Amino acid sequence: MVYRRIAVFGGVYSNYRALAATIEDARRHQAEALFCLGDLGGFGPCPDRVYPLLREAGVQVMRGNYDVSLADGLTDCGCGYTDPRDNYYAALSYEYTFRHTSEENKHWLRTLPDVLRVQVGSYRLHMCHGSPRQVNEFLWESTTPDGFLSKLCGDYEADVLLCTHTGIKWHRRLPDDRHAVNVGVIGRPENDGETHVWYTLLTAAPDLQVAFIPVYYDYEALARDMRQEQLPEAFVETIRSGWWTTCLEVLPGKERACGRW
Amino acid sequence: MQTIPQAPFHNLHALWFQLTGTLCNLACSHCFISCSPTNHALKFVAPETVYRYLDEAETHGVREVYFTGGEPFLHKQIIPILARSLQAAATSVLTNGTLITPTVADELAALATTSRYSLEMRISLDDVDEARNDAVRGKGALRRALRALRLLQERGLPPIVAVTEYFYEAPETTPQEPGSGSGFYQKFRDFLLENGIEKPRLKVIPVFAMGKLHPSETGAAYVTPGMMHGFDVTTLQCTKSRIVADGGVYACPLLVGEPEARLSENSLSEAMQPCSLYHTACHTCYVTGMTCSNY
Numbered sequence: 001m002v003y004r005r006i007a008v009f010g011g012v013y014s015n016y017r018a019l020a021a022t023i024e025d026a027r028r029h030q031a032e033a034l035f036c037l038g039d040l041g042g043f044g045p046c047p048d049r050v051y052p053l054l055r056e057a058g059v060q061v062m063r064g065n066y067d068v069s070l071a072d073g074l075t076d077c078g079c080g081y082t083d084p085r086d087n088y089y090a091a092l093s094y095e096y097t098f099r100h101t102s103e104e105n106k107h108w109l110r111t112l113p114d115v116l117r118v119q120v121g122s123y124r125l126h127m128c129h130g131s132p133r134q135v136n137e138f139l140w141e142s143t144t145p146d147g148f149l150s151k152l153c154g155d156y157e158a159d160v161l162l163c164t165h166t167g168i169k170w171h172r173r174l175p176d177d178r179h180a181v182n183v184g185v186i187g188r189p190e191n192d193g194e195t196h197v198w199y200t201l202l203t204a205a206p207d208l209q210v211a212f213i214p215v216y217y218d219y220e221a222l223a224r225d226m227r228q229e230q231l232p233e234a235f236v237e238t239i240r241s242g243w244w245t246t247c248l249e250v251l252p253g254k255e256r257a258c259g260r261w
Numbered sequence: 262m263q264t265i266p267q268a269p270f271h272n273l274h275a276l277w278f279q280l281t282g283t284l285c286n287l288a289c290s291h292c293f294i295s296c297s298p299t300n301h302a303l304k305f306v307a308p309e310t311v312y313r314y315l316d317e318a319e320t321h322g323v324r325e326v327y328f329t330g331g332e333p334f335l336h337k338q339i340i341p342i343l344a345r346s347l348q349a350a351a352t353s354v355l356t357n358g359t360l361i362t363p364t365v366a367d368e369l370a371a372l373a374t375t376s377r378y379s380l381e382m383r384i385s386l387d388d389v390d391e392a393r394n395d396a397v398r399g400k401g402a403l404r405r406a407l408r409a410l411r412l413l414q415e416r417g418l419p420p421i422v423a424v425t426e427y428f429y430e431a432p433e434t435t436p437q438e439p440g441s442g443s444g445f446y447q448k449f450r451d452f453l454l455e456n457g458i459e460k461p462r463l464k465v466i467p468v469f470a471m472g473k474l475h476p477s478e479t480g481a482a483y484v485t486p487g488m489m490h491g492f493d494v495t496t497l498q499c500t501k502s503r504i505v506a507d508g509g510v511y512a513c514p515l516l517v518g519e520p521e522a523r524l525s526e527n528s529l530s531e532a533m534q535p536c537s538l539y540h541t542a543c544h545t546c547y548v549t550g551m552t553c554s555n556y
Contacts, residue, residue, distance in 0.1 A: 142379040151322030
């Protein structure tokens with residue numbers, strides 16, 4: 001399938017309010033198709049609420065590490081934390097999400113692909129969750145070198161690599177008109193003190209244009225949902241302040257320096 | 262005689278340099294290669310050698326570069342070497358921190374600010390108690406490491422504190438409610454916060470029974486062929502990293518200078534081949550899931 005313009009997002013993290021706003025905004029921007037790079041659950045409230053939204057909007061969804069864990073009934077989210085504080089929050093979030101995700105939705109996760117390949121204009125896109133070679137590999141902007149990305153483009157026969165997983169967006173132009181894009185996440189703000197979230201529009205004009213689109217949604221309503229579900233106040237604080245409070249150990253120095261904690 | 266298991270080589274995620282050989286300004290009592298101010302067993306790596314291997318590593322899509330020693334800040338060309346490395350990839354230095362003066366910290370901050378990739382300073386400590394720490398690392402080591410931590414933080418470089426399990430056997434990583442109890446991580450986090458390090462980052466490393474802690478041969482444990490069945494071999498760092506040191510390219514930062522671990526005299530490409538899990542250190546990595554990279 002060849003598209004002219006698509007919308008891509010990752011990391012829904014049960015934020016059904018941001019998901020609804022993203023779908024609406026992508027349509028307003030005349031995206032011909034919507035893609036989700038995985039991690040539907042975790043962090044936010046009422047995980048089953050995202051599934052009907054994704055299905056009704058015809059979003060093409062692939063699995064992230066969280067989805068693999070839920071589908072296969074694994075004991076944790078697969079993020080690989082070592083710090084007991086991070087593991088405390090990760091376990092709490094995973095247990096809540098596992099308990100509140102229906103069997104029907106877990107079954108649906110099992111049917112999803114681990115990779116999506118499409119074409120935008122003349123560009124061959126390879127979509128993955130973490131990296132093309134490992135579902136939970138973190139591709140941060142400050143630890144992902146050009147040489148590595150060029151090699152992946154060659155190895156996976158792609159002009160554009162798309163990933164998510166870290167929670168912070170970036171775009172890198174590579175030699176030979178190749179690109180790597182971390183599309184960011186719509187489940188929580190990206191640790192910059194702002195409360196909105198981000199998705200990505202890719203347009204063949206005919207040269208590739210990559211645009212990060214902010215999504216403003218009712219985050220106070222989400223915070224109320226989270227409190228009602230008795231999710232940790234540290235998570236609520238992130239939604240309301242735009243600063244990450246947990247699972248910070250995996251952040252490289254540059255990204256960590258930009259945050260508050 | 263039992264066959265020695267092999268670890269396949271998957272990809273070059275990390276390239277290490279044992280930049281200053283076995284020379285260190287400290288002489289820690291648990292050092293795995295017995296580094297000291299007088300140990301010249303393994304020599305420095307020349308800047309030209311570093312640059313040549315970095316060029317080669319880039320063609321293999323290397324993701325991270327690490328500099329260790331000895332004490333890397335004993336190398337007079339450390340700053341230009343780091344500048345070149347940061348052109349290729351995110352770069353980390355494993356250091357005791359005692360040689361990081363305000364001038365050095367300024368130079369590091371300038372490098373970090375102008376680089377697209379992260380520059381990480383990983384500073385080693387053994388305990389939050391000065392007497393206990395310095396009993397291992399030498400008098401004044403804790404105070405000087407703390408000075409480095411502060412200097413780096415003041416310049417916008419949040420340092421990583423690396424702690425061995427020398428005093429703390431297998432610290433818990435199971436979920437623990439924040440602020441509860443006196444866990445290993447909490448203890449170091451509290452210590453760093455009390456000392457003005459606002460974004461505490463910890464890296465915990467097991468102690469390897471080698472170098473100054475070499476066990477008797479009868480007590481040593483090894484990886485056996487049977488242990489490889491069903492084992493996720495990618496958890497072993499030697500499937501995705503190599504180290505350049507005096508004498509060539511080795512399979513593992515712990516085994517520099519060991520003939521059995523040397524995979525090439527002068528070629529990274531040649532060294533990207535399976536390696537032998539022959540050493541007791543291999544057993545420690547197997548059992549602990551040890552990763553020597555930052556994350």
